[in-house]
Amino acid sequence: MTTHSPASAALFARALTVTPGGVNSPVRAFRSVGGTPRFMASGRGAWITDVDGKHYVDLVGSWGPMILGHSHPDVIAAVTDAVSRGLSFGTPGEGEVLLAEEIVRRVAPVEQVRLVSSGTEATMSAVRLARGFTKRTKVVKFAGCYHGHVDALLASAGSGVATLALPDSAGVPATTTADVIVVPYNDIAAVELAFSKYGDEIACVITEAAAANMGVVPPLPGFNKMLAEIAHRNGALLISDEVMTGFRLSRAGMYGLEAAGLDPVAQGWAPDLLTFGKVIGGGLPVGAFGGRADVMALLAPEGPVYQAGTLSGNPVATAAGLANLRGLNDTVYAHLNETANTVGRLVSDALYAAGVPNRLQRAGNLFSIFFTAEQVFNYDDAREQESFRYAAFFHSMLDAGIYLPPSAFEAWFVSAAHDDLALQQIADALPAAAAAAA
Ligand code: PLP
Structure with missing residues (x-):
């Protein structure tokens, strides 16, 4: 070397x-x-x-x-223009409406979306929302999938956790991970088994739309659709984490590829919540989670599930994200x-x-x-x-x-x-x- x-x-x-x-x-x-x-x-x-x-x-x-x-000249111009008008106001602004509209327009299952500042915040908030909606606590996640450094979701996580060969993270209380059921990716039988044991306690299944944090491991044909079916049959929600794949793999991310019929088995289904990040920030800190309007309606200030952020929907970051999306x-x-x-x-x-x-x-x-x-x-x-x-x-x-x-x-x-x-x-x-x- x-x-x-x-x-x-x-x-x-x-x-x-x-x-x-x-x-x-x-x-x-x-x-x-x-x-x-x-x-x-x-x-x-x-x-x-x-x-x-x-x-x-x-x-x-x-x-x-x-x-x-x-x-990219369009992204730099959008950021420069936004910067010239001020960096943050802590009030609503036009940029966040435009970015939310663009996301809702592109991804059919997203009826409403909330902007945050990272992918981690997006998945953390989506899990909280799923728990609030179902009034249940357990979460099914897949070994090797990474959903950011959310305490509970670091169990058998991919990305840096995999690179450093850590089983989990120190500092995460056992009481937190006790509610997380980790199953092998692409293994529907293991998901069925988890539901047969804990069905009425499981709030949600969270999966990367296509696993890409243990190296790229695409879902087997119909896997994501079957996850939705199993979750729904048991009164749970499916959270599809598109932080990595969203707006990268197609206009509507991995969901868009599947819904477009590239995977014929996977047509005619929808996750309840999706999480985004990366591309929608164009290089600045933005994340988002969105999905069914009846679920999103539970978020504060409408509903009892609290979620907030000083810089959420920041005008400079949303300008970068919007320019990035418009270039695709x-x-x-x-x-x-x-x-x-x-x-x-x-x-x-x-x-x-x-x-x-x-x-x-x-x-x-x-x-x-x-x-x-x-x-x-x-x-x-x-x-x-x-x-x-x-x-x-x-x-x-x-x-x-x-x-x-x-x-x-x-x-x-x-x-x-x-x-x-x-x-x-x-x-x-x-x-x-x-x-x-x-
Ligand atoms: N979810 C997935 C699928 C990711 O790939 C990542 C980051 O790589 C995250 C969540 C966390 O996003 P962030 O690093 O913006 O917190």
């Missing part, structure tokens, strides 16, 4: 003295791949530039929001799909050419590579991959100017700005990286 990044190294040394692990979110640290995290200074299109002036093709995209690419059209989605397909295939083929068994898994334009020849259906499968191979692969790509997620358990993100030049740079870097992984 080489480091020619003295400015990043110097900042990291300072960061380590004032911030735990030197980072403000664990997945940014290079814990599972080793080495010094690169401190980024700027980004434009598909490219980001670190404080040492080195350029990288970015396949992280701030973990999802930068779907149009960095510094059929042409962009087609480009994202094609780019994901091309990059995924290039990587998989290069690894095979170097004799490294691997599995490319996709949910729309989200994808990841598992270092295993077997198909990955759930968290146990994901953890069986030869993730030790990833560090050498990652650092070879990094040295060649390709910024990948610093963990074998994360999705890769393409943007509308990934062009032939970016793809060529990726293709050129792959043979050496694949050889390093062998």
Whole structure:
């Protein structure tokens, strides 16, 4: 592993003295791949530039929001305009109405939506609302799915929890997780069993619309629809977490793909609540949860379920999110799909050419590579991959100017700005990286 990044190294040394692990979110640290995290200074299109002036093709995209690419002129103009009028008022404003209307227009099951400031807040609030609506306490979640750092939902979570190989988080009282039933992803029989044991105590099932925090593990055909059926049969709600997939996989996220009939088994169903984040903030802090109007009506000030936020619906953040959403059209989605397909295939083929068994898994334009020849259906499968191979692969790509997620358990993100030049740079870097992984 080489480091020619003295400015990043110097900042990291300072960061380590004032911030735990030197980072403000664990997945940014290079814990599972080793080495010094690169401190980024700027980004434009598909490219980001670190404080040492080195350029990288970015396949992280701030973990999802930068779907149009960095510094997209429309997003920057919208933010600049909003900033010029003031930063926050703590009153309602036009921007939040426009963003809510845009979300409701695009995602059919969302009749009403409330804006928050992160995906974590969205899922936390959705679970509280489901509990308030059903007057029940238990929650079914899937091992390897990540729903933010909500106490109860950290049980067998993906993302950084998976990267750091933590079973759960310390600091979460057992009384909190006692109400969470963790079952394997893609396993309908396990969900049925949980309901047969605790049916009238279960408030909701929460699932990633397509699991993408243990690497990308798409739901089996009809899985999400069956979850809705089982939940409804038992008087519970289905929360579909589209923080990662929402507005990325299609105009209406993963739900849109399924409802459009790409998965014929999944037609004619709807989650009760959906959660969003990432893309709807355009790079600024926004989350949202929404769904059935009769459920949403329970939220304060209408109803008894309390939920609030000083910066919820912030005018600058909603302006960024709205511009981001408005930039997403059929042409962009087609480009994202094609780019994901091309990059995924290039990587998989290069690894095979170097004799490294691997599995490319996709949910729309989200994808990841598992270092295993077997198909990955759930968290146990994901953890069986030869993730030790990833560090050498990652650092070879990094040295060649390709910024990948610093963990074998994360999705890769393409943007509308990934062009032939970016793809060529990726293709050129792959043979050496694949050889390093062998
Ligand atoms: N839900 C999913 C599916 C996510 O991928 C994430 C973050 O990666 C979250 C929730 C939490 O969002 P945030 O990091 O904005 O709190």
